[in-house]
Amino acid sequence: QQQVKQSPQSLIVQKGGIPIINCAYENTAFDYFPWYQQFPGKGPALLIAIRPDVSEKKEGRFTISFNKSAKQFSLHIMDSQPGDSATYFCAVTGANNLFFGTGTRLTVIP
């Protein structure tokens, strides 16, 4: 059973564009929502995370928007750069459980 659904599977944007990756979950017991970035040949690395008591969190060019009532959260990358090309995973955690989305492969074209 997939605990978190992630879309799209892949995304291509021009440099400077704002890619948006969406995730949805069902279990309201989850209380922490991180995003991980993975480059080829490397393990995923924590990018940014949010708790459900806030609706938005920004760190540099990365923003998480969180809609608690809809049980959805999304990652926005402002002014995207070719170096942002990677696979992005959303995740949900709660009670020491950690579940990942299926990943989004982002390509930023120069």
Next chain:
Amino acid sequence: GAGVSQSPSNKVTEKGKDVELRCDPISGHTALYWYRQSLGQGLEFLIYFQGNSAPDKSGLPSDRFSAERTGGSVSTLTIQRTQQEDSAVYLCASSHRGLDYTFGSGTRLTVV
């Protein structure tokens, strides 16, 4: 250590052989996960250790897979009688508070 260390980084083995993959988590991290990632795919949960509690083995795909964590630190994932479908990258992650997980670079296993 400064990060999660996994060894070997690459392993090629013959079908039917046993393999052991090692994970050295960050010192003091009580939570440890093993994941499997097939080429271009997502992260498949395998097993989870939390402190001295019994591990959550619900993700292990068959009885050929087992894992242990000695002294609450180093973990070893063992795959017996390897099959070609076991070929993947095996990732280990650790966490102090069960929130932000740090991943190793993984072991790329190729079964020929």
